């Protein structure tokens with residue numbers, strides 16, 4: 483068992499009401515030895531960044547299926563900068579067109595995972611990011 | 617670090633959050649930070665909320681926090697969930713029920729994993745509470761799942777402990793956990809909208825009466841007062857454990873519950889109970905830290921091989937546990 487217990491915020495911004503996928507990711511991260519703070523459906527960018535700040539998380543995972551990823555992530559990244567949390571890696575799951583992936587990376591999102599992403603690859607990615615930061 | 621403490625005192629969430637991480641992550645972190653802020657603590661009213669999984673603790677905390685805000689209290693919430701003993705990971709989901717509280721600078725919520733180590737939960741939680749106390753929160757609500765020792769430990773850290781029951785979770789007196797009287801200052805029957813709530817209330821009241829009788833017999837002298845709370849938190853003074861009904865999802869019964877919580881706080885203040893509780897907590901904390909330091913000293917002074925050998929010798933009766941410990945003590949002393 484690892485001594486380092488990364489704290490990961492897993493959140494679902496926007497209005498779509500499907501939380502099955504995000505819960506699967508949350509459980510996989512927990513089973514990999516992380517402490518996952520799950521905040522539930524329909525989170526605003528403000529709620530997400532406030533929670534990340536109070537919980538002092540090592541990474542933020544977002545699930546967006548509504549198609550509104552560009553405006554939501556833009557707002558979230560702006561709030562992250564405003565709160566001096568740029569060192570906290572952000573990763574994203576959803577159905578994201580390639581062009582948007584490039585734009586999201588430029589905004590500072592460090593990983594984007596499509597619906598078919600392998601769970602192990604998500605877990606490995608998060609471990610790598612949080613270890614690099616620790 | 618002095619800087620962080622200064623900022624936390626001024627209510628900067630990032631500083632508070634960082635300090636909490638530091639005291640939670642290691643005893644050495646807490647050993648640096650707690651001495652620097654201890655003089656600022658002792659102001660907050662610490663309220664423990666415990667009860668079976670799903671009884672509505674988080675929903676109730678959400679409502680209580682809103683009610684406290686209406687009365688101008690600054691509120692901090694510590695929500696503890698269990699870590700998996702196998703992977704060490706944890707899923708901390710209490711915030712899901714507290715979404716009403718976002719966007720209010722007078723509220724700070726922190727989720728903690730129990731992290732499993734013996735006595736570790738109470739030490740880490742106690743240190744986290746101190747950070748929030750020093751950060752000038754008036755009321756600190758601590759939610760823990762009611763499960764054996766953790767529950768008792770947390771109750772030891774709180775001035776006022778609420779035990780939450782819900783109807784239909786085994787309502788007869790026998791099935792209600794025996795330890796409940798030891799820790800509860802206030803009993804809450806949540807989900808009072810559900811069938812059977814009145815029965816749960818009656819069972820609890822019966823149990824309280826039985827508890828009194830037992831206390832009287834136990835002490836072997838007659839008590840002329842109506843009720844005695846055997847929870848150590850009120851010194852010898854009387855506190856009649858009330859049974860409150862709430863419907864957390866509708867916000868019903870919350871103002872009344874908060875009134876009772878504040879009456880208990882006043883009661884503690886008026887009766888020495890506050891000081892008694894502070895002393896009890898201080899004693900426990902000193903003892904727990906001493907124990908941890910002794911264990912640490914033992915582990916550094918005696919090599920893993922020697923420890924294994926000692927254990928084997930005790931197991932195969934070459935020596936006995938008392939002689940083994942006497943030898944270890946001689947070794948540590950030098």
Ligand SMILES: Nc1nc2c(ncn2[C@@H]2O[C@H](COP(=O)(O)OP(=O)(O)OP(=O)(O)O)[C@@H](O)[C@H]2O)c(=O)[nH]1
Nearest residue numbers: 668669670671672673674675713806807863864865
């Ligand atoms: N009918 C009814 N349901 C309630 C009430 N309070 C809470 N619930 C529901 O009970 C479920 C559990 O509520 P929580 O507040 O998460 O309970 P908890 O005790 O914090 O749960 P854990 O932290 O998982 O142990 C949720 O579905 C709530 O909506 C109530 O007063 N009446």
Ligand SMILES: [Mg+2]
Nearest residue numbers: 673674710759
């Ligand atoms: Mg809860």
